[in-house]
Amino acid sequence: MNVKALLLCLLPVAGHSQGFAGLGTVVDGFAVPQRDKPFDFPADHGAHDDYRIEWWYLTANLKSDDGTDYGLQWTLFRSALSPDSGSGWTTPQLWMGHAAVTTPTAHYVSERLGRGGIGQAGVNADPFTAWIDDWELSGNWNTMQMSASGADFSYDMGLIAQGPFVFHGDNGFSVKSAEGQASYYYSQPYFDIVGALNLPDGKVPVEGIAWLDREWSSQPLGANQTGWDWFSLSFDDGAKLMGFRLNQTDGTHFTSATWIEPDGTSTPMPDGAFNAVPLAQNGQGVPVDWQVTLPEHGVDVTVEAINDNAWMTTSVPYWEGPVTVTGSHEGRGYLEMTGYE
């Protein structure tokens, strides 16, 4: 393994560390999320250098004029080697960007890495700008702009928020395991998005809906948790569901979900309320079709990938792509699956 690969592994994976991508490893010195700590905006839109890991994570379900489905991802990860901010080359803050565009037949991926402290990548809380290289997400949280590029694609999008922020778990304190590992987690699931994708076959004007997740922690996974299956579903009746299933080494699961009413009222769901059962795997052994149930709200839906091969060939590989929802509720959404390498 060469140095670079090893460095990438640390960001945030270490081969021998626990859980997916090292997220289950205890690291001393970092801050730990606390229940009932109030959010402080706009500061909390920015980076929290004293936490080990943090992300700004946007996914979008898009349609072109001819009705073709597209998926889009824009993600900025922050990973800290130590809980200092530092400056210049010596800063321990490392940044990783993932961007993707998924079509029914293709999946375009790009990854960027960068150092904090020199201006190549970072996040400003106010006015809000998150960037790595030429990729940027910025705006006042009502109207925002977003762009990214890869060797074979690029996009330039505008976003307009149509609803409030949603806080998961206990007012944004999202528990991830029976042992109590947790993260701060809130979302803006109400973006309308419009713009253009530049693909190898040409420019495609698209519009649709987008969902932005903000999450930070220092040890979000339990030591026995190997990965997760995460769903963000937007139903045609205006309700939304965020649910995830954390997979544990003994074959059991820890689940958590948030039920979001069309008006933005949210209800956290305890472990076990949300259920996701794989229906079919793709050639790689990744379950791309699921039966998702939330009996308390009458949800019993089949979730199917628009493109089974939405594998993110990034330094930490995972599956991330747009899905369609049928059954008790109709709709669309995004599915992320980790730990299937």
Next chain:
Amino acid sequence: MTRTTLHALLSHWWRSPLQLFTLLAGLALATALWSGVQAVNAEARASYSAAATTLDEGRYDRLLRRDGQPIDLEAYVALRRAGWLVSPVITGRLNNVRIVGVEPLTAPGSMGALEMADGADVERFLAGQGQMFASADVADRLPEFEVIISQNAAPNTAVTDIGIAQQILGRPGEIDSLVIAPNQPASQVDLQQIAPDLIRQQAQASTDVAQLTDSFHLNLTAFGLLSFAVGIFIVNGAIGLAFEQRRPVVRTLRALGVPLRRLVLLMAAELMFFAFIAGAVGVVLGYAIAALLLPDVAATLRGLYGADVSGTLQLRPSWWLSGLAIALGGTAVAAAGALWKLSRMPLLAGAQQRALAMAAGRRAWAQALGAGVLLAIYAILSVTAEGLIAGFTLLACLLVGAALALPFVLDRVLALASRGAKSVTSQWFWADTRQQLPGLSLALMALLLAMAANVGVSTMVSSFRTTFTGFLEQRLTSELYINTADPAQAAAFVAYATPRVDAVLPIMFTQITIADQPTEIYGTRDHATYRENWKMLEGAAGHWDTTFAGDTIIINEQLARRAGLSIGDPVSVQGRQMPIAGIYGDYGNPIGQAIIGEHLFETLYPSITPDRFGLRIDPAKAPDFVAELTRDTDVSAAQVINQAGIKALSLEVFERTFTVTTALNILTLAVAGFAILMSLLTLAAMRVPQLAPAWAMGMTRAQLGRLELLRAVLLAMLTAVFALPLGLALAWALLSVVNVAAFGWKLPMYLFPLDYARLGVFALLAAALAALWPARRLARTPPADLLKVFSNER
């Protein structure tokens, strides 16, 4: 039967251990020289390729500041933010170790193929705590740092994070170049908009160390090959002799019913076994030679080209396998003729003792004919040869042709000399020398090739040195060179310096293409410096006058050869047509270069202002001027380059080159001397019947011994005389044909009579030393042995 036959065949070697020794030693020495040189080359090339993966050696396109100054962090971040996937690199030296600072997160590909060892701590590497990756010998020289030993690290290089590198090199915030990743995003802002002061250097146009050093390696390879040819002559001689002497054994064995096929196979197997042993010994010796030479070679390459080569040798399968293969192949070539003759020999023929000499006599004419054909091919090729293969064919024809012609030429010379002989003794001396010639001819051929190789290669190396130092004189005429930081400093500097020095010569250039070739074009001020020092390979009358007037252009040899341009051809620069007025030598430069007048350059490229200047000043006043300059202006001492220092460094480097060449010279001569010794020793026993009558007629044994010594020296002298023109022809072929084919530039040939004289003395010394022992043995031959000749004679 096989076992008995083998036993009978091998018994020959038991009876003649000296011959066995000759065979083994000759082959081992030849293999040693060959594989030693190959080892040095292989090591150097491995070093280059390791270095090439550390990012700053031209594998990727790079961005550099047009003015050669460091790039600042803001420019790097601006490029990244504009979608340019570039990665910063800084290099420098610390404790004479090359420090390469890279940014591991953005570096394209792998970061120098460094294998991570246990104990590597990525956090420490990234978080600025001083971790480095390097080979073990480098680690010893950087005791104050935490060095992770890496097997694949480039020699003499430590790779570390750019933040650390900037800090330990004392260059905070500076970046030397930005490596451009091969896959760039689909959308990207134009470079000119973001960083107009950066220029893109193509990967192939950047300093390609391997290309530059190829010339040096070609010298070494030529030397290795020639040494091996010398060795093969020795082996050929030993095998030929052994086969001749074993004719009676072969006859007897065949008469006893051993099938010819099996006999030939057994003899071939026996030789291959010897070749294998000798090859193995040769590879070990070669390793020793390489280990001795490598530090000097490494120093030469570092000084000449700035290429870092490991000073310690690694056992690489490629070269020891090639050493063994060439030993086996060489033996096969040398033995093929003998085995073929054996298979064609009538059953009962050829037990005669004098077969060797007689056959040699019969062969002489055929050999001379062969030599004539080969030399004729050489003559034709020397006019027509183009390309590397033709070049090497040319070399082969010349060397083999000359070697084959040697016995014939020597025989004619000796025949001529014997005509002038008056006394009986001298007549007998000449006749006996001619008689001995066939037996010694192989050894003399070896000496001829060794000497020719020495003359050829040292002429080549010396011509290279003379040319290169002349070239440095020409290029570094100005006593001082100043790099200014920006146009304001440049203007202030010109205003300050102009009244204080003899001349201020601005150096301004830009990258263009001429005749589809990437070219650096320079605008040059009309000054005697150029008129007096720049030598043209070809020049039209008044080429400087017309060029300074803006009417013509002068180009370098590389551009002329690649684009097929010659004097008078028009070329287009910025749409302006100009004829070529001169072509100058530009040794070691991989890309095209052109010169136009200063005023024309300013018209064609108004945006480019000079930031480098050459200063003409009395060398004695230079130090004071620099002191005043740095005191009175904001030009720092680091921006001033003193030409004398550069030249001294270059010359020191050439001395190293000569150490290597001299070592190889001595080795090849030793091999040739050894061949003479072995031939004389082998012949000694056979010559007793010829010497006995001379002794019986009153010559003392001491006299005979002295004559024996004299004969060896005489033959060596004649060979040396013949070797000189051959060596010069060889040097010419290397410089004018092979070099042009390989690198696109021709080296002028210079002659070094003193060197040749010294070499001649060495050759005579080697021959005399080789003959001393056989002569002494002869002088002490017991009279009884000489008497026995008469009693035994049938």
